[in-house]
Amino acid sequence: MLFQPDIERLPLPQLRALQNARLKEQVAYLAARVPFYQRKFAEAGINPATFRGLEDLTKLGFTKKADFRDNYPLGLFAVPENEVARLHCSSGTTGKATVVGYTAGDLAIFSEVVARSLVAAGCRPGMKVQNAYGYGLFTGGLGLHYGAERLGLTVIPVSGGSTDRQLQLLQDFRPEILCATPSYAQVLAEELHRRGIAPEAINLKLAVLGAEPWSEALRTQVQDGLHVAATNIYGLSEILGPGISQEDVDERGTGSYIWEDHFYPEIVDKDTGEPVPEGQPGVLIFTTLTKKALPILRYWTGDITHLTYDHSVKRTHVKMGPIRGRADDMLIIRGVNFFPTQVEDIISQLPHASPHYQVVVTRQGSLDEVAVHVEVAEPLLRALGLAATPLTATHVQQHDALRALQGTFAKKIKDNIGLSMRVFLLGSGQLPRSEGGKLSRVLDRRAER
Numbered sequence: 001m002l003f004q005p006d007i008e009r010l011p012l013p014q015l016r017a018l019q020n021a022r023l024k025e026q027v028a029y030l031a032a033r034v035p036f037y038q039r040k041f042a043e044a045g046i047n048p049a050t051f052r053g054l055e056d057l058t059k060l061g062f063t064k065k066a067d068f069r070d071n072y073p074l075g076l077f078a079v080p081e082n083e084v085a086r087l088h089c090s091s092g093t094t095g096k097a098t099v100v101g102y103t104a105g106d107l108a109i110f111s112e113v114v115a116r117s118l119v120a121a122g123c124r125p126g127m128k129v130q131n132a133y134g135y136g137l138f139t140g141g142l143g144l145h146y147g148a149e150r151l152g153l154t155v156i157p158v159s160g161g162s163t164d165r166q167l168q169l170l171q172d173f174r175p176e177i178l179c180a181t182p183s184y185a186q187v188l189a190e191e192l193h194r195r196g197i198a199p200e201a202i203n204l205k206l207a208v209l210g211a212e213p214w215s216e217a218l219r220t221q222v223q224d225g226l227h228v229a230a231t232n233i234y235g236l237s238e239i240l241g242p243g244i245s246q247e248d249v250d251e252r253g254t255g256s257y258i259w260e261d262h263f264y265p266e267i268v269d270k271d272t273g274e275p276v277p278e279g280q281p282g283v284l285i286f287t288t289l290t291k292k293a294l295p296i297l298r299y300w301t302g303d304i305t306h307l308t309y310d311h312s313v314k315r316t317h318v319k320m321g322p323i324r325g326r327a328d329d330m331l332i333i334r335g336v337n338f339f340p341t342q343v344e345d346i347i348s349q350l351p352h353a354s355p356h357y358q359v360v361v362t363r364q365g366s367l368d369e370v371a372v373h374v375e376v377a378e379p380l381l382r383a384l385g386l387a388a389t390p391l392t393a394t395h396v397q398q399h400d401a402l403r404a405l406q407g408t409f410a411k412k413i414k415d416n417i418g419l420s421m422r423v424f425l426l427g428s429g430q431l432p433r434s435e436g437g438k439l440s441r442v443l444d445r446r447a448e449r
């Protein structure tokens, strides 16, 4: 089942024609209403009256998060305040939150693309969904909520956190679907296990996870721990919120469909801003095609991924790969660039390591140092009689299996990333867990003395 088969399977030439027409409309609309874009058009020598659509788009510079901050709070809005039906803020992961707004029509589209995403994730009308995304200014909670209602699901609006209550509701209301950040789904899977509740005792079948980068290793952990098929949902407030792209449950691991009738994607080089060849990684850029309250042209998401046009089986829309991190998250240590999520990929190859890790960056004199802290997998801890103890360096020295894990991990990091990192092994629960929202796996202590 597809939610909107006609649009999701629209043949490519027609999809491009639709995008072109909508983009021209969006440009004319902005030219008449938003001083920020009027200036941008003038600077780029673009005459909105003769703008040709997609082929002229790259003439225009990017819109960046700083532009939102400079026009705080509502300076980029294209409608009077009394036409704004709802305001949200981005979660402020990388600085001051940005304010975004929606007309009633924008909210209808928001619900439509979320409903479309949920169907791709395997959800069907009549199912129940436990929505553990945070409700409030964050777009995740309400975004998923109204999309789920639009599809005809029964929504349990529990919001993020309150793990006891989450587990109780999973058992009492028996929802088939969980929506959460992947790091919080990981917490729920772990708690279920810790409390001896068999995954069969709950009724979950699907998990729709997003709002932060996650790896295949984490997918496996959540799928096994909760007995679900877990798919990726992606989005950002500046463009809309969740539901900009979504993985199909039958095509897991091949990328997430971008709903191209509403959001036009590009991938550009993070340094030059020039388009990169198909399949190559770069910064994801989005242009809204149908927004009314806050249309945005060429938004620099900072997220690094690639696009693929060739794996589309069920739909014609393009797929994006997983987000390895934001350009801002990329660490450059002694000349080597890497994303913390690369460490997660290596952990997945180590049977005795758990997927709980933290990358800690410090400065020793003028040199940056990276250490990886990782929790040892529980079965090994139990076998060594260390299940309930915080691990120390002495424990590691005393046990061959721990020393071997430490050595193999450090070697794999050196071989794969090209950088030496100290590895610290920890016991269960020693690293921070998601409290219901996004979890940062990097601790940058370079500014500390």
Ligand code: ADP
Pocket (backbone or CB within 6 Å): 090, 091, 092, 093, 094, 138, 139, 209, 210, 211, 212, 213, 214, 232, 233, 234, 235, 236, 237, 238, 301, 303, 323, 325, 326
């Ligand atoms: P903020 O930018 O302050 O975190 P948002 O809540 O709008 O606020 O978050 C959007 C960002 O979250 C995206 O730009 C991206 O970095 C991250 N994100 C959202 N969904 C995913 C996902 N499925 N995979 C990886 N990262 C994601």
